[in-house]
Amino acid sequence: MATQHSRAAARLMISPAVLLLLGWMIVPLVMTLYFSFLRYNLLMPGMEEFTGWTNYRFFLTDPAFFDALGNTLLLVGGVLLITVIGGTLLALLLDQPFWGQGVVRIMVIAPFFVMPTVSALVWKNMFMNPVNGLFGHFAHFLGLEPYDFLSQAPLASIIFIVSWQWLPFATLILLTALQSLDQEQLEAAEMDGASALSRFYYIMVPHLSRAITVVILIQTIFLLSIFAEILVTTAGGPGTASTNLTYLIYVQSLLQFDVGGGSAGGVVAIILANIVAIFLMRMIGKNLDA
Amino acid sequence: MGRITLDKVTKSFGEVNVIPPLDLTINDGEFVVFVGPSGCGKSTLLRLIAGLEDVTSGQIRIDGKDATQQAPAQRGLAMVFQSYALYPHMSVRKNIAFPMKMAGVPEDEQKRRIDSAAAALNLTDYLDRRPGQLSGGQRQRVAIGRAIVREPSAFLFDEPLSNLDAALRVGMRLEIMELHKRLATTMIYVTHDQVEAMTMADKIVVLRAGNIEQVGSPLELYHTPRNEFVAGFIGSPKMNIFGGNPAQQHGATKIGIRPEHIAASTETGTWSGVVGVAEHLGSDTFLHVHETGLAETVTVRVDGELPVRHGDRIFLSPDESKLHRFSEQGLRA
Numbered sequence: 001m002a003t004q005h006s007r008a009a010a011r012l013m014i015s016p017a018v019l020l021l022l023g024w025m026i027v028p029l030v031m032t033l034y035f036s037f038l039r040y041n042l043l044m045p046g047m048e049e050f051t052g053w054t055n056y057r058f059f060l061t062d063p064a065f066f067d068a069l070g071n072t073l074l075l076v077g078g079v080l081l082i083t084v085i086g087g088t089l090l091a092l093l094l095d096q097p098f099w100g101q102g103v104v105r106i107m108v109i110a111p112f113f114v115m116p117t118v119s120a121l122v123w124k125n126m127f128m129n130p131v132n133g134l135f136g137h138f139a140h141f142l143g144l145e146p147y148d149f150l151s152q153a154p155l156a157s158i159i160f161i162v163s164w165q166w167l168p169f170a171t172l173i174l175l176t177a178l179q180s181l182d183q184e185q186l187e188a189a190e191m192d193g194a195s196a197l198s199r200f201y202y203i204m205v206p207h208l209s210r211a212i213t214v215v216i217l218i219q220t221i222f223l224l225s226i227f228a229e230i231l232v233t234t235a236g237g238p239g240t241a242s243t244n245l246t247y248l249i250y251v252q253s254l255l256q257f258d259v260g261g262g263s264a265g266g267v268v269a270i271i272l273a274n275i276v277a278i279f280l281m282r283m284i285g286k287n288l289d290a
Numbered sequence: 291m292g293r294i295t296l297d298k299v300t301k302s303f304g305e306v307n308v309i310p311p312l313d314l315t316i317n318d319g320e321f322v323v324f325v326g327p328s329g330c331g332k333s334t335l336l337r338l339i340a341g342l343e344d345v346t347s348g349q350i351r352i353d354g355k356d357a358t359q360q361a362p363a364q365r366g367l368a369m370v371f372q373s374y375a376l377y378p379h380m381s382v383r384k385n386i387a388f389p390m391k392m393a394g395v396p397e398d399e400q401k402r403r404i405d406s407a408a409a410a411l412n413l414t415d416y417l418d419r420r421p422g423q424l425s426g427g428q429r430q431r432v433a434i435g436r437a438i439v440r441e442p443s444a445f446l447f448d449e450p451l452s453n454l455d456a457a458l459r460v461g462m463r464l465e466i467m468e469l470h471k472r473l474a475t476t477m478i479y480v481t482h483d484q485v486e487a488m489t490m491a492d493k494i495v496v497l498r499a500g501n502i503e504q505v506g507s508p509l510e511l512y513h514t515p516r517n518e519f520v521a522g523f524i525g526s527p528k529m530n531i532f533g534g535n536p537a538q539q540h541g542a543t544k545i546g547i548r549p550e551h552i553a554a555s556t557e558t559g560t561w562s563g564v565v566g567v568a569e570h571l572g573s574d575t576f577l578h579v580h581e582t583g584l585a586e587t588v589t590v591r592v593d594g595e596l597p598v599r600h601g602d603r604i605f606l607s608p609d610e611s612k613l614h615r616f617s618e619q620g621l622r623a
């Protein structure tokens with residue numbers, strides 16, 4: 001029974017937690033905002049002064065910014081596309097009864113437990129390296145010229161590595177969703193004359209739409225801030241070919257020691273992330289309504 | 291057309307033999323009810339006919355043609371599931387249209403059939419709703435509508451009413467019977483409820499552990515049950531069955547007598563006992579009589595007005611001509 005009284009008491013009791021969380025969020029945000037309006041370079045300590053919008057002007061007119069923006073969107077979109085489609089197909093496969101199902105399901109999740117840095121390094125050195133990598137050896141075996149993935153197709157390679165990490169997550173969520181589909185619906189559709197393809201399109205896909213929405217929303221949050229994979233493989237290069245916004249901010253504030261510029265970039269990134277979030281919720285958020 | 295023949299059909303799940311060799315013919319236009327206790331293989335048998343399960347051996351013929359290897363959709367049968375199995379993300383209209391869409395029926399023909407099915411099933415006002423926004427009875431009607439528009443050669447129902455409340459169940463039962471009279475299409479109906487079987491069927495198939503115990507019209511089963519199981523299963527309340535001395539007097543191992551074929555009196559009778567619980571239905575009263583020396587309880591149907599109370603002594607006289615005699619194997623003697 002939620003009386004007026006007990007509701008007030010409940011509010012009082014959760015307020016410390018809410019205030020703590022709010023402070024936790026607000027303090028770094030306000031500091032970033034504050035730094036973004038300062039001329040603050042680590043090479044010139046003690047010379048901080050208020051500069052107004054200069055940091056923003058420099059960041060937003062930097063050609064690297066537009067490259068990074070494009071790369072960020074490509075990276076997020078590419079990984080989402082691969083993991084959602086691949087995850088659906090894998091889930092369909094794993095949903096079939098076969099021998100050793102349990103073991104295979106656990107194996108499929110394994111990549112998710114590998115640290116991003118480690119998996120990126122493994123891919124870089126053991127697979128994609130044109131001299132020592134397996135792909136290089138394979139190319140030799142076929143009598144072809146080895147392909148230097150990370151310098152010739154840096155962004156695509158990173159998209160591939162990140163997709164490999166996130167595929168298990170998508171597969172797992174979609175598999176559970178698939179298993180909750182009422183078998184009688186599929187049988188009814190079969191009796192109604194729907195082919196396997198029609199059953200997938202008319203029954204399974206609508207049933208999966210909510211799970212796909214969850215996968216897209218959660219992954220987008222993490223994919224917007226991909227960093228480690230870029231740092232250890234291409235370091236954003238060649239040029240800015242694989243620099244995303246997160247990496248650009250890192251370059252700005254720590255490699256160029258420009259904390260003010262980096263902070264301005266951070267604020268821009270927050271705004272862009274929110275635009276993406278609003279856009280996503282508009283597009284697919286209705287799938288989450290019961 | 292919808293004449294379905296099962297020829298020595300068997301079904302095993304792994305080691306477990308669910309349907310032993312079984313022969314059955316269902317004639318065109320018949321309303322056939324499969325009835326039996328839970329787990330006796332009714333659903334399995336229906337799904338074999340539908341093609342949702344493969345037979346282990348034997349042959350299924352539909353209108354004389356071998357359908358054993360045909361896919362479900364090719365058999366021209368429509369099924370109504372116990373869970374309704376509606377497509378939750380489609381409107382009622384789209385649900386009903388789905389089989390026609392899959393079959394490539396032209397749009398205007400689709401619309402005509404949907405409208406006539408909706409009118410027949412009182413669904414016209416609900417066509418644009420989702421299944422989740424309908425009551426149980428309405429969902430059931432949508433499932434039936436989806437089956438009707440296919441114009442199948444036979445309908446298969448798997449316990450379609452078991453999720454409805456009692457009042458609705460009686461109403462839907464009548465609607466399905468009405469539908470059968472109007473369409474004159476073969477219907478196979480699975481239930482564990484013998485009242486549904488008795489009221490609806492042209493022909494009842496009583497199953498036990500995958501075996502057919504008896505096939506016949508409701509009254510045949512009622513009057514001449516072939517064995518003790520059918521005798522006990524058909525009729526409500528259950529037939530009184532007992533062995534011992536009274537049975538031997540009639541030259542049988544066991545005898546059965548239905549509650550409605552026993553006369554009760556407060557003065558004289560063949561057997562005597564003590565009145566236990568009385569179930570008053572108004573028109574009739576069912577008395578549970580104890581201490582008769584026949585069986586623990588003997589159920590008797592008496593006039594609703596008979597003035598007896600718990601603990602009274604009562605005398606019972608069976609109608610000898612309605613007595614059922616069973617041999618040692620439980621078969622009708």
Ligand SMILES: Nc1ncnc2c1ncn2[C@@H]1O[C@H](COP(=O)(O)OP(=O)(O)O)[C@@H](O)[C@H]1O
Pocket residue numbers: 303306308326327328329330331332333334335
């Ligand atoms: N897919 C299956 N795998 C194994 N056993 C099954 C399967 N389907 C049904 N059975 C078994 O077959 C028997 C009959 O089941 P069913 O046809 O559903 O009974 P009913 O519909 O009469 O209640 C049951 O003992 C059940 O356990």
Ligand SMILES: [Mg+2]
Pocket residue numbers: 332333334449
């Ligand atoms: Mg069943």
